[in-house]
Amino acid sequence: MKKTLAFVLSATMMMAALVGCGSSETAETKAETTAETAGTEAEGDKVWIVATDTVFKPFEYTNENNEFVGIDVDILAAIAEDQGFEYELQSLGWDAAVAAVQVGQADAIIAGATIKQERIDNGWIFSDGYYDATQTFVVPSSSDIASFEDLAGKNIAVKNGTAGADFANKLKDEYGFTVSVFEDSPTMYQDVLLGNSAACVEDKPIILSNIKENGLELKVPEGMESDVAPYGFAIMDTADQELLDMFNAGLANIKANGTYDEILAKYLGE
Incomplete structure (x- = not known):
């Protein structure tokens, strides 16, 4: 495209020089029109880069x-089909996905990201919420931990940069426990199963799915979860507002036509 455009501009300039000033405006207009057309073609071929986590079952795995x-994965595909845009989903891991959007290597992130003020203050621009979740403490199946008071003097595993980590850090001083940070959910679960941590904190639908599908020897005590908080699709550059607007419009449409409920039922049985 660059070579073609350069040729057109060069030819235009030569024509202007030959026929004199009377036709230079026409030549310039043609060059501008060619450039605008090329820009329109590029815009129409836009492929949005969306970053995500690698293991966050049942949301991405x-x-x-x-x-x-x-x-x-399915929600994004359904919205893209509804809105008619193309995208490339890159499975990078949580920290790498966030960093990719921050530095402009990706346009957006969808990775079970809780909509919270701290992220908004740090430049995240969220869509409408697409799933309401809670964070909960998770303990070994044989554990007698049944309340926050039972965590005193123990270590709790959390996943870096998540709402679960925020929930644990908010409570640790009050209930006298320490916190260890992990990069991904499977490693965090393993730390609890090995007995290095007495519990971990995870999004409730995530851990219930993992316990069911993978037979993890873990359980969720009653009454040890946070208030409901929504997940959101997010951009970090206002230049990508078009993508965010399409996501919101598509989300409303797939909720209205039943596709959204079908996706949840497929993974959660709801």
Whole structure:
């Protein structure tokens, strides 16, 4: 495209020089029109880059057929189809996904990201909420931990930069426990299963799915969860507002036509 445009501009300039000043405006107009057309073509071919986590079942994960699937994956696909845009989903891991959007290597992130003020203050621009979740403490199946008071003197595992980590840090001084930070959910679960941490904090739908599907020897005590908080799709550059607007419009449409409920039922049985 650059070579073609350069040729057109060069030819235009030569023509202007040959025929004199009377036709230079026409030549310039043609050059501008060519550039605008090229820009329009590029815009029409836009492929949005969306970053996500690698393992956050049932929202994003690799299934037994080595396919990347999940609630977030299906919601994004349904919205893109509804709105008619193209995208590339990049499975990077939580920290890398956030960093990719921050530095402009990706246009947006969808990774079970809780909408919270701290993120908004740090430049996240969220969509409408697409799933309401709570964070909960999770303990080994054999544990007798049944309340926050039972956590005194113990260590709690959390996932870096998540609402679960915020929930634990908010309570740690009051209930006298320490916190260890992990990069991903499976490593965090393993730390609890090995006995290095007495509990971890995870989004409730995530841990219930993992316990059911993977047979993890973990359980969720009653009464040890946070208030409801929504997940959001997010951009970090106002230049990508078009994508955010399409996401919101598409989300409303797939909720109205039943596609959204079908996706949840597929993964959660709701």
